[in-house]
Amino acid sequence: MTNSQIIEKLPYGKSFLFVDELLQVDQNGAKGTFTFGKDLTFFESHFKDNPVTPAVILTETMAQIGLVCLGIFLLKDALTKNDMGFVMTSNVIDFLKPVYPGEQVWVSSEKIYFRFNKLSCKVKMENANGDLVCKGTISGMLISKHNG
Amino acid sequence: MNRNEIIEAIKLIVKPYTEDVAALESINESTDFIKDLKINSANLVDVVLDVEEKFSIEIDNESMAKMLTVEATIAIIEEKMNSNAGK
Numbered sequence: 114m115t116n117s118q119i120i121e122k123l124p125y126g127k128s129f130l131f132v133d134e135l136l137q138v139d140q141n142g143a144k145g146t147f148t149f150g151k152d153l154t155f156f157e158s159h160f161k162d163n164p165v166t167p168a169v170i171l172t173e174t175m176a177q178i179g180l181v182c183l184g185i186f187l188l189k190d191a192l193t194k195n196d197m198g199f200v201m202t203s204n205v206i207d208f209l210k211p212v213y214p215g216e217q218v219w220v221s222s223e224k225i226y227f228r229f230n231k232l233s234c235k236v237k238m239e240n241a242n243g244d245l246v247c248k249g250t251i252s253g254m255l256i257s258k259h260n261g
Numbered sequence: 262m263n264r265n266e267i268i269e270a271i272k273l274i275v276k277p278y279t280e281d282v283a284a285l286e287s288i289n290e291s292t293d294f295i296k297d298l299k300i301n302s303a304n305l306v307d308v309v310l311d312v313e314e315k316f317s318i319e320i321d322n323e324s325m326a327k328m329l330t331v332e333a334t335i336a337i338i339e340e341k342m343n344s345n346a347g348k
Contacts, residue, residue: 202303229325231306254303 119185123177124198128154131174136219138186142234144221145178151214166212171238171247176201179222179236180253187227188255198258202231206249210240217241222251230255264290267335274311278304290332318342 116135123132135145149166156164184199212218222234232255237248262270272288279285279298294300300308309325312318312334318341320328328334 202301226310228310229306229322231303252303254306256302 114186114189119182122185123181125177129173131170131177132182135178135182138182140187140224142221142223143179143183143186144219145182146217146219147174147178148217149212149214153214156214164214166214166216168206168208168247171208171212171218172204172206172251174218175206175220175222175236175238175247175249176204176251176253178220179234180232180251183222183224183234184227184232184253184255187232196258197255199253199255201251201253204249204251206236206247206251208247210244210246212240212246218246225250264335267338268331270315271312271331271334274315275300275308278308288331290330290335292331294329294331312338316342318345 116138119135119138120132123130125131131147132145133147135143137144149170155167155170159165159167180201181199217240219239220236221239222236225233225235227233231252233250233252235249236251238246240246268288268290272285275288275294275298276285278300281297281299284292284297284299288298292298294305294308295302305328309320309328312328313320316338318338320337320341324337324341328337
């Protein structure tokens, strides 16, 4: 599966897709990039007259690139069934620097384990200066969408 | 390791994943991880991985699916430990 095919399999619509390019993916981790365009709607309100990327969006960006892209790569055919989905089940993240409108970030993940449909990874995000923006651990699970 | 010692080991393993102190204190063979201890399926994976490490055993998908109660978990631990000992 090519990196662009993995992005095509991501289940997010345009307004909630935080992956521009998947740069590298293998059994042990994924690396990708996203630019927070100045026109993203949450900048209007977070905060009033002081736009900063919300921490939850940084977390989501790390999960989409670091976990979901890696999960699709690891699962390959298992995920082609449309009734399966990947959900975040826990995260512990430290935030070190703000990300302002227009900034590009790079996310990389390192697999801790993938067992019993649960993927756990160490993830980090860096900005254009190579500074660490946030880091931590995120876990997600493959579930059946019709299961409650 | 006898059954009570295994239950004590399981109790220590599940402790970080449950908020229900009373259910944890009264843990016994009929305790259900999801119903009684309110452990979610994602943390149940961590419980299984910790059981593997503690008892030096490998748990396959089929056994994992059965590990919903303390009783079933003890049975799987004993089965895997016995098959390790036979090697």
